[in-house]
Amino acid sequence: MFERGIIKLKKLCKGILRSPYRTSAVILLLLLVIFNLLSLWKGFSDFFTANIMPVFLNTYGRLMGALPFSAGEFMILLGLLLIAAVLIFGVLLIFLRKRQGYRTFCRVFYKTFLMILLSAAMIMTLNCSIPYGCSDLEMKSHADAYTIGDLEKLRAFLVEKCNVMAKEFPRDENGHLIYDPDLSELNDRTKELMHSLSEEFPRLSGYYPDMKPILNSTFMSQSRLMGIYFPFSLEANYNPKMYITNHAFVFCHEYAHLKGYMQEDEANFLAFRACLLSDDPYVVYSGYLGVLNYVLNSYAANVRKKDPERFRAQPGLSEYVENDNIFLTEEAWAEVEESAIFNTESVEKLHDDFTNGYMHYYGIEDGIASYGRVTDLLLQYYDGVLY
Numbered sequence: 001m002f003e004r005g006i007i008k009l010k011k012l013c014k015g016i017l018r019s020p021y022r023t024s025a026v027i028l029l030l031l032l033v034i035f036n037l038l039s040l041w042k043g044f045s046d047f048f049t050a051n052i053m054p055v056f057l058n059t060y061g062r063l064m065g066a067l068p069f070s071a072g073e074f075m076i077l078l079g080l081l082l083i084a085a086v087l088i089f090g091v092l093l094i095f096l097r098k099r100q101g102y103r104t105f106c107r108v109f110y111k112t113f114l115m116i117l118l119s120a121a122m123i124m125t126l127n128c129s130i131p132y133g134c135s136d137l138e139m140k141s142h143a144d145a146y147t148i149g150d151l152e153k154l155r156a157f158l159v160e161k162c163n164v165m166a167k168e169f170p171r172d173e174n175g176h177l178i179y180d181p182d183l184s185e186l187n188d189r190t191k192e193l194m195h196s197l198s199e200e201f202p203r204l205s206g207y208y209p210d211m212k213p214i215l216n217s218t219f220m221s222q223s224r225l226m227g228i229y230f231p232f233s234l235e236a237n238y239n240p241k242m243y244i245t246n247h248a249f250v251f252c253h254e255y256a257h258l259k260g261y262m263q264e265d266e267a268n269f270l271a272f273r274a275c276l277l278s279d280d281p282y283v284v285y286s287g288y289l290g291v292l293n294y295v296l297n298s299y300a301a302n303v304r305k306k307d308p309e310r311f312r313a314q315p316g317l318s319e320y321v322e323n324d325n326i327f328l329t330e331e332a333w334a335e336v337e338e339s340a341i342f343n344t345e346s347v348e349k350l351h352d353d354f355t356n357g358y359m360h361y362y363g364i365e366d367g368i369a370s371y372g373r374v375t376d377l378l379l380q381y382y383d384g385v386l387y
Contacts, residue, residue, distance in 0.1 A: 021111060028118040035125045045133030048126075049260035054206050056127065057258070061234035065209030070237050072230025073214055079120075086113060120232060127231035131260035132362040137201075137269070139380055146379045148302055150387045152314065154379060155299045157386055158292050159315050165285045166320035175323040179244055179282060187211050189283065190251040193274040194259075201270065203259045211251050213240040221336045222344045223351035224327060226250045229257035241332045245324045248275055248283040249290030263364065265373035268294070269381070272374070289325055291374055298375040 038044045064071045089106055096102040170178040191208045198205035212235055214220050220228070220239045227238045227250040236254035238247070252271035261267050268291060275287025303311045317325065328336065337344065356367035364370050 021115075025114065025118060028115075028122060032118070032121055032125060035122075036129060039125070039130045039133040042133060042135045045130050046135055049131045049134050050203055053127070053131065053260055057209075057234055058207050061209055062207065064233040064235055070212040070214055070230070070233075070235060072228075072233040072235045072237060073216065075230070075232050082113060082116070086110070123232050127234060128262065129362070132262045134260060134262070136263070137266050137377070139377065143376060143380050144383065146376075146383075146387075148299075150379055150383075151295075151299050151302065151375070153386045154375075154382055155295050156315055157382070158288055158295055159317060159321075161288050162285070162292055162321045162325075163315075163318040165281060165288065166318055166324060168281060169285075169320075171320070171323075175320065176329065177244060177282075177324065181244065181247065181282065183247065184210075186247060186283075187251060189278065189280065190248060190255065190274065193277050193283075194252060194255050194270075196277050197270065197274055201261075203261070204256070204270070206259075208255055208258065209235060211254065212237050214238070217241050218336050218339045219342075219347060221328060221332070222340060222342070222347035224348060225351070226327065227254040229254050234258065241328055241336065243324070243326050243329055243332070245282075245286055245289050246327070248278070248280075248286035252287075253290070262362075264371040265377060268371060268374035269377040272378070273381075285324075289321075291378060292321075292325060294372045294375050295378065298372060 038048075089109060093102070093106050172178055187210055190211075194204050194208065214228070214237050217239050221241050225239055226242050226246050227236065229236055236251070236258045238250050238254065242250070249271050252274040253267045256267040256270040261270060272287050272291050275283050275290065278284055278287075299314070300311065340347075352368060359367045359370065366373075
């Protein structure tokens with residue numbers, strides 16, 4: 001019985017080796033398993049992200065970056081079309097299964113689709129799963145316990161900074177900033193800012209592709225996405241509809257992801273640090289606004305119900321900051337709703353469920369709420385300065 005099993009296994013292996021397609025599929029599957037297992041080892045993930053990912057970025061990333069449009073956005077569209085084709089051809093096969101020509105076509109199509117699927121999974125593993133396995137920022141291992149008083153001082157500091165800076169900018173009759181930045185120039189400046197942090201965070205050195213706008217940004221706006229890192233194309237993309245105060249911070253945030261800092265609190269912290277290095281008040285202001293809501297929400301969650309009087313006694317945001325602390329303007333939201341195919345609330349819920357799902361898969365137990373953990377990093381960063 002055992003010998004028969006060995007004989008069958010040998011025949012199966014010979015059959016696989018005689019077929020280049022089967023050999024390629026098996027090799028890809030084995031590599032997927034190996035790399036996903038290795039991603040659980042922080043030492044390997046740290047080495048790979050610091051030394052191998054830059055090679056991908058300087059080759060494949062440069063190739064994708066040379067395209068005048070977002071290759072990642074195109075890939076998503078192509079992927080949706082492929083999935084639709086898989087379903088349609090599968091249904092047609094029920095009715096046309098007796099036609100040899102159609103069966104041959106389907107065999108080739110589904111084999112090709114499987115290889116595309118395996119290749120996409122491999123790229124996702126190399127450019128996303130392994131970086132997710134990296135060690136946390138070293139400063140997290142030295143974090144102390146902070147008090148509500150410390151959080152209160154951090155909140156007051158950020159509110160005052162934003163209130164003071166907001167007065168410096170010219171505004172239109174609606175209270176919006178009169179600022180029309182050259183986004184190409186801003187892109188170059190944010191790259192320089194990220195490079196400036198590379199002595200402290202070495203992975204931030206090296207090549208950065210240009211930020212690219214998402215052309216079909218309606219769905220992105222409904223998902224409340226300001227930026228997105230595409231691991232399939234090694235691109236950093238932004239939502240062109242977002243309000244101008246968000247651009248600098250979002251550019252730096254997505255560049256942090258591009259360099260393998262996948263955890264959202266770490267990307268937020270690095271973006272904040274980078275913006276504050278700028279000599280452009282707008283970029284600095286964008287940095288403060290980028291973390292403001294996380295600190296406000298953290299303070300509210302800890303104080304509002306326990307001590308309402310203390311909460312109400314805290315300094316508030318000026319009208320200018322309230323105007324600037326937004327995702328989209330009312331006009332932009334009107335454009336989004338007018339061009340929307342799906343209900344915004346449904347799209348936002350779908351996005352949140354999907355995001356929480358993949359974050360849980362990568363071990364981020366608090367999902368989307370992990371963005372707010374930047375408050376812990378800020379408390380540590382200002383330790384000895386504010387308290």
